[in-house]
Amino acid sequence: MSVKGFLIRHVQWPLMERLKENRTRHYLRELQDAQDTSPPQLIERQREKLKRLLRHAVHNVPAYASFAAEWEVSRVPPEHFLQRIPVLSKAHFRRHANEYLTKGIDPTKLIGNRTGGSTGEPTRFYLDRRAVERYEAARWLGLSWHGIQIGDPCVMIWGSPLELNQHQARQYRWKERWLKNRLLLSAYELDERRLDTQLALIRRFRPAYLYGYASALYMLAEMMLARGWTVGIPLKGVVSTAESLHEHQRKKITEAFEAPVINEYGARDGGIIAYQCPRGRMHAFSENCYLEVVDPITNLPLYPGESGALLVTDLHNTVMPRLRYQLGDVVALSSQTCSCGISYPLLETIDGREDDMFISQSGKYVHGHYFNHIVRNMESFRTFQIIQHEPQYISLKLVKEPDRFQPADVNRLLAAIRSALGEVSVQVTYVDQIAPTGSGKFRYAIRECPLTSGQALE
Structure with missing residues (x-):
C-alpha cells in the first residue's frame, strides 16, 4: 500500500x-x-x-x-x-x-x-x-x-x-x-x-x-x-x-x-x-x-x-x-x-468529435473513422492526418513505413477518399511525423469547414 x-x-x-x-x-x-x-x-x-x-x-x-x-x-x-x-x-x-x-x-x-x-x-x-x-x-x-x-x-x-x-x-x-x-x-x-x-x-x-x-x-x-x-x-x-x-x-x-x-x-x-x-x-x-x-x-x-x-x-x-x-x-x-x-x-x-466528420460532395457526412479504418489496413503508412479545408479541398499528410511502403497504397487510399467524398482535390504531403496539437493530443481527421445547420445559435 x-x-x-x-x-x-x-x-x-x-x-x-x-x-x-x-x-x-x-x-x-x-x-x-x-x-x-x-x-x-x-x-x-x-x-x-x-x-x-x-x-x-x-x-x-x-x-x-x-x-x-x-x-x-x-x-x-x-x-x-x-x-x-x-x-x-x-x-x-x-x-x-x-x-x-x-x-x-x-x-x-x-x-x-x-x-x-x-x-x-x-x-x-x-x-x-x-x-x-x-x-x-x-x-x-x-x-x-x-x-x-x-x-x-x-x-x-x-x-x-x-x-x-x-x-x-x-x-x-x-x-x-x-x-x-x-x-x-x-x-x-x-x-x-x-x-x-x-x-x-x-x-x-x-x-x-x-x-x-x-x-x-x-x-x-x-x-x-x-x-x-x-x-x-x-x-x-x-x-x-x-x-x-x-x-x-x-x-x-x-x-x-x-x-x-x-x-x-x-x-x-x-x-x-x-x-x-x-x-x-x-x-x-x-x-x-x-x-x-x-x-x-x-x-x-x-x-x-x-x-x-x-x-x-x-x-x-x-x-x-x-x-x-x-x-x-x-x-x-x-x-x-x-x-x-x-x-x-x-x-x-x-464516435469522436463532430469536426472529425467530413462533408461529401453530395451533402452526406462521413466520419473520420472511415479513413482510420482504411489506413490501419495498409502496411505502407505508420500514421496519417487528413484535413478537409473546404468540401472540395483535402490535404493529406502521410508518414511512410520505410520498409513496407508501396506507392500503389497511395492510389488505393486516394480512391477510397474519393469514393466517400466525391471528386475532391487531395494535396498529398509526406512527413516524418504528425505533430500533436497545442494541448498534446494527436488529431488524425479534422474538418475545418462548417456543417450546415440553421437551428443552432451561431
Whole structure:
C-alpha cells in the first residue's frame, strides 16, 4: 500500500474539507448513493435538478431572459421546455460569453478555464468551486469501479498545462507529485531513444494506474511491444481520456501494460460525462449533466442507438449556465441497462468529435473513422492526418513505413477518399511525423469547414 496515498486519503483530504470546505468526497457519496437507485428514480432526480437550473437561468442569466415569461406559464416537463431553447454552439458562446454570466456575479471570484483550442480559437468560460468538485467526484467514482482510490499513485501521460509560464509549470508539477501523488510524463517527449528512461521512471514511481491521452498511451504501447519490453509492475488499469479510444488502440495498450483499459469520457467545457464500468459499458453521470443527441445538420433529436451531435447541459454550473451546449462530439445514447448493477444510463457509442466528420460532395457526412479504418489496413503508412479545408479541398499528410511502403497504397487510399467524398482535390504531403496539437493530443481527421445547420445559435 502507498504510504503517501494513505496520508492523502486520511490526513490531507480531511484537512482540505475542514480548512477549505472542499466537498468533493461529499459529492462522491451523493453519486454513490444515486448509482444504487432505480433508473426511474435517477430520471426524477435529474428532472428536479434541470427544473431548478432552468428557473435560475431564465430569471438570472441575460442570454435566457427572453424565456422567463414562457417559463412562468409552462406546464411541460423541464426536459421538454429545454428543447425550446436553441442549441448553443461554441462559436456563439465565444462571441457572447458575458451574456451567459449570472447577474451580479464577480468573474474575479470564479475559476476561469478554457478548452485546448486544438483546431481553432479556445473557448473560455467560468465555473465555481462546487461545479469543479462535482466533476472530480464523478472521476473518483468512475475510478472506484476499478478499485482505484483517492491518493493512489498515478503516472500521467499528458500535455503541458495551458497558459502557464516556466515557474508556474514547475509549481504545477510539484503539486501534482506531492499533493496528488501523480508523476507527469510529457506527451510531447515520447521517443524510442528515451523509452528505457521513461519506463524506469514509471517503475520507480510504482503507480497503481496510468492516465493519459489515448494516442499517447497507444504510441508508448507500440514502442514497448516493438522492443518486447513490459512495464514490469502490476497495474489496476490504464485510463484513456481526452480522445476517442479505438479498438486497435485498446488491444495494443492492454497487451503492452498487461492491464485493463478504462475509458474516461469528458471535456474541459463539459466536465466528466461518463466512465467505463468493469463490464465495458460507458455510464453517463446523469446526476451532473443532462445529455441530448441531435442530428448534426438539422439539430432534431435522435433516437437511442443513433449517432449524432452531443448537447450537454451542466446541471450544477449556475454561475455561467450553458444550456444545450454543443460540445463538438458525436455519440449515441442507449436505452439498455448494464449487468454491472450501476444504474447510471449508458452511452451506446462515442464516435469522436463532430469536426472529425467530413462533408461529401453530395451533402452526406462521413466520419473520420472511415479513413482510420482504411489506413490501419495498409502496411505502407505508420500514421496519417487528413484535413478537409473546404468540401472540395483535402490535404493529406502521410508518414511512410520505410520498409513496407508501396506507392500503389497511395492510389488505393486516394480512391477510397474519393469514393466517400466525391471528386475532391487531395494535396498529398509526406512527413516524418504528425505533430500533436497545442494541448498534446494527436488529431488524425479534422474538418475545418462548417456543417450546415440553421437551428443552432451561431
